Amino acid sequence: MPNLPVFPNPPWPATAAVLSGRQHGYETGAVDGMALPLQVLKQLGCDILVQTNAAGSVRPDMPPQSLMLITDHLNLPQRSPLLGLPGSDRFVNMVDAYDPALKSRVYAWFLGPQFETPAEIRMAQRLGADAVGMSTVPETILARHLGLRVLALSFITNFGAGLSTEKLSHAHTLQQAQEGSARASALLADIIAQLPEDS
Ligand code: HPA
Helix, strand or coil: CCCCCCCCCCCCCCCCCCCCCCCCHHHHCCCCCCHHHHHHHHHHCCCEEEEEEEEEECCCCCCCCCEEEECEEEECCCCCCCCCCCCHHHCCCCCCCCCCCCCCCEEEECCCCCCCCHHHHHHHHHCCCCEEECCCHHHHHHHHHCCCEEEEEEEEEEECCCCCCCCCCHHHHHHHHHHHHHHHHHHHHHHHHHCCCCC
16 A cells, blocks of 8 residues: 555644445455545544445344444455555454444345355355355455544345245346435435444
């Protein structure tokens, strides 16, 4: 990762910076595409990363349009955005990578871009996942490496492959996300309003 200039005391009173998207591992094959944007946020003075994603549920009691607070993840592709970095701080502690919460909900990262097979969904269930998706995990690793606190929400757009008769497609994911966007935005606004003043 390139070294960026440090702004010790940002001269502006920003409370939140918003990114309108992310680079996914499946777009280029590289999983460190969000390293530079996250470094810039850090340099701007951010210390909490609030992430959102669309995900497929592997729990019958968590239907589409549910919102899930992520408390842990499964890095199934075993790819790391820190691979090749020098220094001992690359050995990031991933316990409580997502700020601790009452209920445990595990997000399993699949590299994509293809959706999972029904067998892969059954594997994710047996591994203890609650939802599956194609993002978030590399960003969480990068954010923890930078010392940012992480809060991540999954918006459930579908049941995982094989758990319903619904045909999975990117268009279906986008349509479900659009339908739930007002609720998700209201929740995010609430969450951001309740973050500590100095964060
Ligand atoms: N699998 C992977 N990624 C997803 C899904 C899914 O079922 N739904 C939304 N993003």
